[in-house]
Amino acid sequence: MIELRTPTEIEQMRPAGRFVADVLVRLAEAADVGVNLLELDALAHEMIRGRGAESCYIDYHPSFGAMPFGKVLCTSVNDAVLHGLPHDYRLRDGDLLSLDFAASVDGWVSDSAISLVVGTPDQQDLDLIDTASRALDAGIAAAQAGGRIGDISAAIAAVAHGEGLSINTDFGGHGVGRTMHGDPHVPNNGRAGRGYPLKPGLVIAIEPWFLQTTDKLYTDADGWTLRSGDGSRGAHMEHTIAITPDGPVVLTARD
Numbered sequence: 001m002i003e004l005r006t007p008t009e010i011e012q013m014r015p016a017g018r019f020v021a022d023v024l025v026r027l028a029e030a031a032d033v034g035v036n037l038l039e040l041d042a043l044a045h046e047m048i049r050g051r052g053a054e055s056c057y058i059d060y061h062p063s064f065g066a067m068p069f070g071k072v073l074c075t076s077v078n079d080a081v082l083h084g085l086p087h088d089y090r091l092r093d094g095d096l097l098s099l100d101f102a103a104s105v106d107g108w109v110s111d112s113a114i115s116l117v118v119g120t121p122d123q124q125d126l127d128l129i130d131t132a133s134r135a136l137d138a139g140i141a142a143a144q145a146g147g148r149i150g151d152i153s154a155a156i157a158a159v160a161h162g163e164g165l166s167i168n169t170d171f172g173g174h175g176v177g178r179t180m181h182g183d184p185h186v187p188n189n190g191r192a193g194r195g196y197p198l199k200p201g202l203v204i205a206i207e208p209w210f211l212q213t214t215d216k217l218y219t220d221a222d223g224w225t226l227r228s229g230d231g232s233r234g235a236h237m238e239h240t241i242a243i244t245p246d247g248p249v250v251l252t253a254r255d
């Protein structure tokens with residue numbers, strides 16, 4: 001079921017968006033060579049407790065998960081791109097790190113992700129992150145009342161295809177509200193003018209993610225982390241946005 005939020009409810013969703021943005025800024029500052037992924041998860045957990053927020057991940061146990069997630073943050077390194085389960089790993093120079101974080105504040109969820117390079121960057125990694133970032137911007141720009149979900153999908157895909165990337169549509173954006181995942185699905189590829197109408201009050205996460213040379217994923221032995229089928233690296237960028245008559249509002253904006 002797709003739920004539409006009133007302008008008042010969208011205002012009530014802003015603190016969650018602000019909090020999720022603040023956590024990602026803090027984590028990106030903390031992520032450095034030698035820092036353990038478990039330390040990043042602990043930092044996010046500390047911020048959740050400090051804010052009186054609730055994690056969307058720690059008890060998350062969908063049909064495809066081997067067990068409850070048990071952490072509050074997704075940390076995906078190099079060939080891992082989605083659902084990276086934090087584990088005892090110290091970041092190394094040149095690692096491509098994706099951080100995905102969702103939390104509930106005052107009963108409303110926000111969900112956002114960023115990718116970054118720790119230490120000395122490889123140009124190819126920076127380019128992949130830039131492509132994901134531009135795809136996110138294009139998807140947000142297409143999220144206009146009166147349009148359709150396919151407008152967002154097509155805008156994202158145009159950026160990826162312009163860089164010769166192939167797109168996996170198994171995992172993509174989604175409705176966001178009282179819980180982390182709702183309808184509609186927002187695929188990272190599709191046809192403009194198709195799909196659910198973009199009505200004022202629709203709140204969705206838009207989340208392009210790409211792999212350098214494949215669109216195939218496999219699940220790591222940890223039961224969660226999704227890695228590229230060919231070992232190439234991945235990047236992932238995500239914002240939670242609200243459709244309004246005046247255009248899209250980015251609830252998880254970091255500035």
Ligand code: MG
Pocket residue numbers: 100101102111112113238
């Ligand atoms: Mg997310």
